[in-house]
Amino acid sequence: MPNIKLPDGNTLTFEKKVTGLKIAEKISKSLSKQALVISVDGNLKDLNFEIENDCSVKIHTSKDKEGIEIIRHDTAHVLAMAVQELFPGTQVTIGPVIDNGFYYDFARDEPFTHDDLQKIEKKMKEIIERDEPTHREIWERDKAIEHFKKAGEIYKAEIIKSIPKEEEVSIYFHGKWHDLCRGPHLLSTGRIGKYFKLTKVAGAYWRGDSNNEMLQRIYGTSWSSQKDLDEYLKRMEEAEKRDHRKLGKEMDLFHFREESPGSVFWHEKGWNLFQKLISFMRSKQDAAGYKEINTPEVLDRTLWEKSGHWEKFGENMYTSTTPDEKIFAIKPMNCPGCVQVFNQGLKSYRDLPLKMSEFGKVHRYEPSGALHGLLRVRAFTQDDAHIFCTEGQITQECLSVTNLILEIYKDLGFENVILKYSDRPNTRVGDDNVWDKSEKALLEAIKASKLEYSINKGEGAFYGPKIEFVLRDAIGRDWQCGTLQVDLNLPGRLGASFIDKDGSKKVPVMLHRALFGSLERFIGILIENYAGKLPFWISPLQTAVIPVSNDFDEYAKKVHKEIKKVGISSEVDLKNHNLNYKIREHSLSKIPILLICGKKEVDTNSVTIRRLDSNKQENMDLKLFLKKYSALNKVPSN
RNA sequence: GCCCUUGUAGCUCAGCUGGUAGAGCAAUUGAUUUGUAAUCAAUAGGUCCGCGGUUCGAGUCCGUGCGGGGGCACCA
Numbered sequence: 204m205p206n207i208k209l210p211d212g213n214t215l216t217f218e219k220k221v222t223g224l225k226i227a228e229k230i231s232k233s234l235s236k237q238a239l240v241i242s243v244d245g246n247l248k249d250l251n252f253e254i255e256n257d258c259s260v261k262i263h264t265s266k267d268k269e270g271i272e273i274i275r276h277d278t279a280h281v282l283a284m285a286v287q288e289l290f291p292g293t294q295v296t297i298g299p300v301i302d303n304g305f306y307y308d309f310a311r312d313e314p315f316t317h318d319d320l321q322k323i324e325k326k327m328k329e330i331i332e333r334d335e336p337t338h339r340e341i342w343e344r345d346k347a348i349e350h351f352k353k354a355g356e357i358y359k360a361e362i363i364k365s366i367p368k369e370e371e372v373s374i375y376f377h378g379k380w381h382d383l384c385r386g387p388h389l390l391s392t393g394r395i396g397k398y399f400k401l402t403k404v405a406g407a408y409w410r411g412d413s414n415n416e417m418l419q420r421i422y423g424t425s426w427s428s429q430k431d432l433d434e435y436l437k438r439m440e441e442a443e444k445r446d447h448r449k450l451g452k453e454m455d456l457f458h459f460r461e462e463s464p465g466s467v468f469w470h471e472k473g474w475n476l477f478q479k480l481i482s483f484m485r486s487k488q489d490a491a492g493y494k495e496i497n498t499p500e501v502l503d504r505t506l507w508e509k510s511g512h513w514e515k516f517g518e519n520m521y522t523s524t525t526p527d528e529k530i531f532a533i534k535p536m537n538c539p540g541c542v543q544v545f546n547q548g549l550k551s552y553r554d555l556p557l558k559m560s561e562f563g564k565v566h567r568y569e570p571s572g573a574l575h576g577l578l579r580v581r582a583f584t585q586d587d588a589h590i591f592c593t594e595g596q597i598t599q600e601c602l603s604v605t606n607l608i609l610e611i612y613k614d615l616g617f618e619n620v621i622l623k624y625s626d627r628p629n630t631r632v633g634d635d636n637v638w639d640k641s642e643k644a645l646l647e648a649i650k651a652s653k654l655e656y657s658i659n660k661g662e663g664a665f666y667g668p669k670i671e672f673v674l675r676d677a678i679g680r681d682w683q684c685g686t687l688q689v690d691l692n693l694p695g696r697l698g699a700s701f702i703d704k705d706g707s708k709k710v711p712v713m714l715h716r717a718l719f720g721s722l723e724r725f726i727g728i729l730i731e732n733y734a735g736k737l738p739f740w741i742s743p744l745q746t747a748v749i750p751v752s753n754d755f756d757e758y759a760k761k762v763h764k765e766i767k768k769v770g771i772s773s774e775v776d777l778k779n780h781n782l783n784y785k786i787r788e789h790s791l792s793k794i795p796i797l798l799i800c801g802k803k804e805v806d807t808n809s810v811t812i813r814r815l816d817s818n819k820q821e822n823m824d825l826k827l828f829l830k831k832y833s834a835l836n837k838v839p840s841n
Numbered sequence: 842g843c844c845c846u847u848g849u850a851g852c853u854c855a856g857c858u859g860g861u862a863g864a865g866c867a868a869u870u871g872a873u874u875u876g877u878a879a880u881c882a883a884u885a886g887g888u889c890c891g892c893g894g895u896u897c898g899a900g901u902c903c904g905u906g907c908g909g910g911g912g913c914a915c916c917a
Contacts, residue, residue, distance in 0.1 A: 405912030406844025787878035
């Protein structure tokens with residue numbers, strides 16, 4: 204006689220054991236149709252799972268996260284079924300749910316083609332129409348291993364072997380086809396619906412380990428309605444339109460070329476944007492008490508050996524041998540150089556905290572497959588800084604870095620920031636008790652900041668734990684930008700010291716921090732966040748002056764000159780094209796303000812403003828325009 | 842680095858099963874003098890990514906190298 208407690212507080216009592224489906228039927232007919240899965244005392248179960256004891260339940264539909272995930276999981280199973288029906292001999296491995304969809308990894312000698320995806324999709328729809336019923340069996344481990352081995356499913360057998368002994372081995376059947384799976388699943392394939400799409404094929408290592416063989420992964424997306432699917436596909440299209448590589452070309456900001464993969468060739472406008480960000484950051488850091496320095500790009504190997512980079516970071520370093528056969532490394536990080544500046548001259552406890560910033564260009568040999576536009580390059584400029592302080596100052600200094608970073612992101616239009624905390628990695632320098640200390644100090648600072656954070660185990664830098672600042676852009680994507688690291692190792696290794704109050708020599712703590720992270724990456728993110736339509740103050744080319752015809756060229760030139768005089772960048776377009784053409788061209792290159800000059804403007808000494816993304820026209824006295832827009836030509840919060 | 846895919850004019854792309862290349866835009870020149878997202882015409886423009894091979898003949902087929910894209914692994 205199970206008593207079933209429902210989320211609304213009511214309790215249903217049943218004579219004998221009961222399934223989720225029966226409960227749903229009892230509640231309402233529509234719920235029984237929409238029901239996908241049930242959670243019993245918080246554990247997700249199949250709808251035909253038999254409940255014998257008192258419990259509280261919640262029935263999930265496609266409106267819940269749980270419901271949509273079941274749909275995706277089942278779609279992945281149907282994908283595997285379809286693949287095995289179409290391509291016998293293909294082995295199945297794993298097929299989990301991911302954000303917005305699912306994937307399934309297969310082992311097959313022949314690669315899947317794009318045409319195959321279409322065929323597979325068709326077959327999947329067929330399987331859904333067949334409405335294969337689901338049922339679950341518990342198998343004895345050895346029997347299960349034997350079974351899958353016999354069936355040629357080596358990977359499945361491997362997976363079963365790695366299931367902890369105390370867990371049961373459950374096998375799900377959809378009709379005759381079956382797969383090892385923890386579940387739960389829908390009652391039948393028909394309940395999936397047909398709002399899915401296979402999106403791409405890709406290689407993926409078995410168990411995510413690059414030492415293992417490569418499998419073929421098929422990605423798909425799956426939803427509970429056509430509307431949701433369409434919206435998702437539209438979001439993907441929108442993201443593609445924002446691609447900074449495409450916009451960078453259209454806006455004439457930068458390009459890449461074969462001769463230096465992963466390194467940016469900045470064009471005039473791109474470099475202007477780059478410099479604007481640097482001077483913005485420079486003024487913020489100046490106000491926060493940082494001292495800017497600059498250190499060499501090429502440094503002797505012995506320094507990198509001392510710092511530990513040679514051993515721990517060597518694979519990512521470019522080196523160079525001089526004619527006299529000395530080995531130098533091109534810096535992959537700015538920290539060792541910065542410590543050299545700290546080491547010049549005696550430092551007192553009174554000098555601490557000492558904050559030294561550097562816009563340092565670093566080179567890292569990144570695997571070719573990792574390169575991606577501005578977001579992952581081999582040569583990049585960090586807005587780096589190193590804060591030398593005492594152990595007692597760590598928390599306070601971390602807090603002021605965090606505040607500075609939030610302020611800067613906000614100025615650039617990013618309000619959503621998440622923290623990720625990473626502790627000691629396997630490849631590291633320094634004793635564990637030193638790591639204990641730095642991890643504790645950094646965690647304290649995070650807690651004091653009261654911001655939300657997640658933990659990335661083992662992802663820290665080789666010399667210390669770190670926080671990463673992740674910002675969320677206009678269309679909900681997350682980007683990792685800034686970083687803050689506590690380092691109790693490098694200063695000692697590189698011989699840094701200060702004289703403390705009591706006259707004794709002590710080793711300072713060093714905080715590494717970068718707020719944009721990499722200027723290159725940050726610019727890529729800015730472009731995508733704004734879809735190229737950068738705020739006026741940061742736009743590399745802010746205005747274009749367009750005469751209605753040649754007759755007004757002189758006036759246009761005069762306006763252009765006046766604008767430049769107040770520090771707004773401008774271009775005057777005297778080409779022999781009509782007005783429509785010029786407006787189109789300059790709009791496509793994302794110039795925020797177009798100024799049209801014709802007879803009316805000449806007569807009244809004014810300009811007609813056309814803003815990017817609006818076809819409204821506004822006529823304004825030239826003097827007023829200059830006044831108004833030079834006021835707008837500043838960081839918004841100032 | 843690994844798997845798949847791709848590389849033709851400044852850009853975007855066409856070129857079926859092998860017979861030494863084409864379009865639109867951009868550029869140049871000329872005409873037009875334009876009032877809010879492409880005016881018309883003419884001209885010029887290419888070691889079809891590099892190297893090797895098959896073939897009477899390769900943009901097209903094969904091998905290899907380099908670059909790009911999508912993932913994986915790695916990461917700011």
